[in-house]
Amino acid sequence: MExxxxxxxxxxxxxxxxxxxxxLESALRCQVCKDFFDNPVITSCCHTFCSLCIRRxxxxxxxxxACRSSDQELKLRRNWAVQELVEAFQNARPSVLDLAKRAATxxxxxxxxxxxxxxxxxxxxDERDGSxxxxxxxxxxxxxxxxxxxxxxxxTMDVVEDSQDEEYVPEDGLVACPICNRRMxxxxxxxxxxxxxxxxxxxxxxxxxxxxxxxxASRTLNKAPERLPTINYSLLKDNVLRKxxxxxxxxxxxxxxLLQRRHTEWxxxxxxxxxxxxxxxxxxxxxxxxxxERTQGGSAHPSAESAGSVMRKDFDATAWSTTHExxxxxxxxxxxxxxxxxxxxxxxxxxPAQSQESPTVEQPVEATIPTNMQKxxxxxxxxxxxxxxxxxxxxxxxxxEEPYTLxx
Amino acid sequence: xxEHLPPGISxxxxxxxxxxxxxxxxxxxxxxxxxxxxxxxxxxxxKYPIEPPEVQxxxxxxxxxxxxxxxxxxxxxSNGIICLDLLSSAGWSPVQTVESVCMSIxxxxxxxxxxxxxPGDSDFVSYNRRRPRDINFxxxxxxx
Numbered sequence: 001m002e003x004x005x006x007x008x009x010x011x012x013x014x015x016x017x018x019x020x021x022x023x024l025e026s027a028l029r030c031q032v033c034k035d036f037f038d039n040p041v042i043t044s045c046c047h048t049f050c051s052l053c054i055r056r057x058x059x060x061x062x063x064x065x066a067c068r069s070s071d072q073e074l075k076l077r078r079n080w081a082v083q084e085l086v087e088a089f090q091n092a093r094p095s096v097l098d099l100a101k102r103a104a105t106x107x108x109x110x111x112x113x114x115x116x117x118x119x120x121x122x123x124x125x126d127e128r129d130g131s132x133x134x135x136x137x138x139x140x141x142x143x144x145x146x147x148x149x150x151x152x153x154x155x156t157m158d159v160v161e162d163s164q165d166e167e168y169v170p171e172d173g174l175v176a177c178p179i180c181n182r183r184m185x186x187x188x189x190x191x192x193x194x195x196x197x198x199x200x201x202x203x204x205x206x207x208x209x210x211x212x213x214x215x216x217a218s219r220t221l222n223k224a225p226e227r228l229p230t231i232n233y234s235l236l237k238d239n240v241l242r243k244x245x246x247x248x249x250x251x252x253x254x255x256x257x258l259l260q261r262r263h264t265e266w267x268x269x270x271x272x273x274x275x276x277x278x279x280x281x282x283x284x285x286x287x288x289x290x291x292x293e294r295t296q297g298g299s300a301h302p303s304a305e306s307a308g309s310v311m312r313k314d315f316d317a318t319a320w321s322t323t324h325e326x327x328x329x330x331x332x333x334x335x336x337x338x339x340x341x342x343x344x345x346x347x348x349x350x351x352p353a354q355s356q357e358s359p360t361v362e363q364p365v366e367a368t369i370p371t372n373m374q375k376x377x378x379x380x381x382x383x384x385x386x387x388x389x390x391x392x393x394x395x396x397x398x399x400x401e402e403p404y405t406l407x408x
Numbered sequence: 409x410x411e412h413l414p415p416g417i418s419x420x421x422x423x424x425x426x427x428x429x430x431x432x433x434x435x436x437x438x439x440x441x442x443x444x445x446x447x448x449x450x451x452x453x454x455k456y457p458i459e460p461p462e463v464q465x466x467x468x469x470x471x472x473x474x475x476x477x478x479x480x481x482x483x484x485x486s487n488g489i490i491c492l493d494l495l496s497s498a499g500w501s502p503v504q505t506v507e508s509v510c511m512s513i514x515x516x517x518x519x520x521x522x523x524x525x526x527p528g529d530s531d532f533v534s535y536n537r538r539r540p541r542d543i544n545f546x547x548x549x550x551x552x
Contacts, residue, residue: 011412014412031502031503032457032503033457053502060458065501065502065503066503068501295454
């Protein structure tokens with residue numbers, strides 16, 4: 001994947017004169033998804049994550065991933081300051097990185113050519129860049145002359161100054177198309193560029209992009225989307241839960257655990273969208289739920305823990321039988337004991353006859369499992385039987401399912 | 409990211425998003441691990457990073473171009489399975505990364521002075537067919 005996509009990363013700054021922007025960019029990225037904060041929210045323990053990331057964490061574990069203190073989704077609050085920082089930084093990033101990379105190339109050329117040449121080369125860059133070059137030169141000299149310890153502040157300061165002095169960044173979370181100047185979401189720019197006519201379009205007119213609200217009706221819905229409450233699933237019967245999913249407009253097929261997981265994911269997607277300044281339409285959220293369904297939900301390959309794993313092609317039969325060996329043995333033992341008792345009490349004459357048919361049984365059990373088939377009204381195995389634990393110990397004195405203990 | 413990993417840690421294989429292999433070596437003079445490189449295998453589920461990756465050492469024969477033994481350590485079984493609480497569901501946190509896990513294991517090796525395998529190693533190795541995540545370890549050693 002990483003060969004085909006040039007993913008922006010905080011380490012892009014390393015190797016340029018602005019390498020000290022690496023920690024700054026790291027600080028603007030979510031620790032869970034490692035991407036720039038998307039609708040950042042702050043926890044009770046004052047850690048900031050993407051709204052969706054922390055919601056997924058809390059609905060799984062109920063703990064802050066950074067410090068492990070307990071928290072609830074209800075207590076999450078939007079972190080506007082971080083949101084603005086991220087937007088401003090993302091907006092400035094391409095041009096700043098470009099400058100930094102050019103400066104790095106120059107440095108290398110300087111080193112190759114010697115000390116006499118750089119002046120003329122720099123002048124060429126100056127001509128190309130116009131006024132911007134002063135900024136870049138200023139940075140270069142600073143990072144070249146100052147010690148590493150001293151650099152932290154100036155480098156960070158530069159970025160802040162950039163966003164304040166050079167251009168005003170509207171707080172709408174959008175970026176302008178470089179051709180027609182229309183403002184749109186960052187992700188939509190490339191798609192838009194493919195068919196941008198260059199004519200400035202009045203911002204009210206919406207003619208493209210699934211990221212925009214589809215109709216006036218859906219727009220009003222998006223204005224104030226209501227948060228979904230958490231459900232105590234144990235209080236709901238299957239059909240009530242199924243109806244709830246149907247009412248929400250999401251798929252309601254599948255076994256109960258899947259219904260719960262799907263509802264949780266939908267709640268996370270929905271509530272995270274409520275934290276957005278530019279909420280997506282329900283259709284888009286449904287699309288995202290569809291992606292979840294294919295990767296982790298009902299249409300995904302069942303995970304090892306799920307009940308369907310036995311049917312998987314790569315099912316590890318050896319591991320399965322090893323793990324459940326003692327269970328199997330208990331089941332068999334119980335079945336034998338039961339059928340034995342049955343045979344003795346109900347068909348006394350059957351006992352000697354059966355003994356020939358079970359030569360492999362190591363215990364003096366006279367009846368084999370097939371005997372039970374004659375008595376279908378009796379449960380084959382009674383796991384609630386009081387004899388259960390006793391049999392386990394008698395059957396498996398050497399077997400150990402206990403965890404491995406390490407020395408202290 | 410590739411080019412900027414901490415010293416002693418490098419990517420050996422990362423062609424897809426399901427399995428990565430990392431090479432790690434110990435940086436100090438610890439005689440148990442000197443001049444040796446070890447190979448870690450990371451297996452990611454679709455729920456990563458909410459769920460931990462499966463991490464274990466893998467062995468490449470000493471005859472291969474890049475020999476990779478299983479490091480000796482009282483918490484590393486000779487089949488490469490590592491007993492480390494941050495790799496369990498309970499100890500894992502989604503803020504961990506491949507890099508941070510590598511560094512933890514690196515320091516786990518660095519700090520070790522005992523030239524031994526976990527107790528019951530041979531039994532465990534011959535008997536275990538389970539995946540590491542299904543094993544219930546006791547994490548009773550805080551000096552890792």
